[in-house]
Amino acid sequence: MSEQDKNLIFECSGVYKAFGGTQALQDVQLQVKPGSVHALLGENGAGKSTLMKCIIGMYKIDRGTMLYNGEPYMARSTSEALGKGISMIYQELNIEPFLSIADSIFLHREFVSGIFLSKKKQNEEAQRILDDFGFNKKATTLMGELTIAQCQMVEIIKAVSYQANIIIMDEPTSSLDNTETERLFKVIRELRAKGVAIIYISHRMEEIFEVCDEVSIFRDGRYVGYYEIGDVTQDQLISLMVGRSVESVFPKVDCPIGDEAIRVENLSGKGFSDISFSVRKGEIVGLTGLVGSGRSESMKALFGLDPLASGTIYLEGEEVKIPSPRAAIELGIGMVNEDRKNYGLCLHRSVLENISLPNLRASQPKLFLNKKREAKEGGDIAKMVTVKCRSLEDTVYSLSGGNQQKVVVGKWIMSQPKVLILDEPTRGVDVGAKAELHALMSKFAAEGMAIIMISSELPEIMGMSDRVLVYCEGKLIGEIMRADILSGKITQEDILQKEFGA
Amino acid sequence: MVLGMTTSKQVKARMLLGKYGIGIVLLFLMLIIGILEPSFRTGTNFLNVATQVSINGLISFGMCLVITTGGIDLSVGAQLALVSCVLGQLITKQGMNALLAIIIAVLVSTFLGFLNGILISRFHMFPFVVTLSSQLIIRGLAQIISGGQSIPLQSTFITDVYNMKLLGIPFPILYLTVATVAAYLILHWTKLGRYIFAVGGNENAAIASGVNHYWVKTTVYMISGLMAGLAGVIMAAKTGSAQSNIGVGYETDAIAACVIGGTSFAGGEATIPGVLMGIFIIGFIYNGMNLIGIQSYFQPMTKGMVIILAVLMDMFMKRKNA
Structure with missing residues (x-):
């Protein structure tokens, strides 16, 4: 073990970080070897991104030690971290549409001669890097003309171009298609061969098994385990990530379920397609899936906030058109948006x-x-x-x-309302208020309201829903009845596997 | 305190101070001018000021609604000029009935406000850009209609609009009173008012709550056009002539009155009583300086400094009472 310790490029231990009253990281540790791809796994809010932001200098840790090449490490800003050889590809892209690819890659480290930019040299250098990647675009192309996936590729190229020793990738493939993902994996393998350490965050299980060497698992802001990828199975990883049973904080009161309140057929739009389901009066239907799986997107479109490409909506058996939230409200549909x-x-x-x-x-x-x-x-x-x-x-x-x-x-x-859509109704709500909101949901359902609840928290979904619909990559891929959850026939692990498309 | 209890008097008083703290500035200003110049303290002078501020007052209320949606209307000064030129053309040149001419002129300015609103709401153009351009277009129209000439307005019906009195109170004060009440009701007692606050406060949340933001925005620019049109009629009546070069910079005074009166430039926050106080603060600055005999060159400078001081004080008091 001691021999291995010397080999670490980065390690941290006993790391704590709180935001206000929320403890985001609690006694967290991580050991990264050079020339390896290290996966970080955990549910939304498990603390993966927070830890990465501490390493890259966006947040300051409250307590704990960080060692980089065996030396104490601390970055006060992202540029300081970059200077020390740690770069990061962020989950949320910040695209400046009027910058060229070259400008974007060399942002804050422009080629200059005197006080003037030396555009020509910069463009040539950028083009060379792009060609190395096999990225088929001119360096002078504006970022605004690229697709999201191409922007993501530029971000990746940029992070790599810093010649960093450690590259953190936070969901780098979230908007890439298969060929682009393959190209990224090829780059990752090349970097690994050069001795670069990569910290890889992804929700896609199959990617972790394909490209990563080792994995650390986080849950609720705590570190729960480390494995070499060959020593662990997907099922083991999922149960480590979840680690909880359905708790009794969800006071779901069963109530008689009435006639159909709303039915949608073949709803399609941006980020989802061919969604069909119905909800009856008094029923709570939980929608689950990963972020970007189409659950929020489809409900926003149903409510008239986003355009619907096709599909029909029936309210109490009658076909209705919902071009705007105003129309939805007039029909008796309400929506608690996830973005408060x-x-x-x-x-x-x-x-x-x-x-x-x-x-x-x-x-x-x-x-x-x-x-x-x-x-x-x-x-x-x-x-x-x-x-x-x-x-x-x-x-x-x-x-x-x-x-x-x-x-x-x-x-x-x-x-x-006849139909109430709740998108992440208890996000950022403390435990007490959460229980109150859940009690209210049961009460409304008992009064005959049809409730559609979106949540990333599986215990909430499983505790509150009469029926669970699982979204994956823009499609509805499964339906789970409450009886199967209560009887233990369907577990959180099963739902999570469905979400991951496994 | 848990909800359901009545708001304590202390809390209410502090909220009032936070909302209308600008009233203290107004009283302070009146006190200083009153000490320096005894003739300021006469009833006639107050009637004078109230008469003089009526034009800016009408414009300011329209402006207030616009700013509260998060916009701005720079075209109001030019609207005054256009309305006066339309009146000159219709009454003096065409011999049209004065009342009919007034109605047409005000309809024209309202329609131009509507166009501003359509460009801003439907085409998502920036209010500053739209109204900066329409300001040029409207003033240009005024120049074309009048041929750059000053046209006298001989109709007594027109001049009466400004000069008539009811029980010793000049008509413009009555217009200002009616406009204040109307603006107060619109902003604080109607659904439209609520929607104006909502659109200015958070447009996305307003849309997600079923507010028709297109309609709300178009309506406020229409109201601003209407108010500027009515102010233009008063202006024409006051000067007794139609000129294309009047009303230059009037948008500045209106914006100033709004800002002094606590209207947030970010949108979503305003009170009509506050704006009324802002209107009078501007009026007293002009009036007081004239009475004291300070050169008119110093007026813009003083106004600028008072605006900054008033806003600073307002922010300070709000923070204290938050």
């Missing part, structure tokens, strides 16, 4: 105004607002979802995340 800040709230307006916004058309038919009625109805809702605030006039901005989420839920239940 962008699509959920007007942060600088009051709790009351936020709650009543989608309901004004229905509850305030007169020219002038009946503010008494508004305060009464809004106050009742705020009490029902137990928003904690000084007064209804408080700006939503002044509330905690969990309370903001309750306001979003509140604004959609006020009109008692």
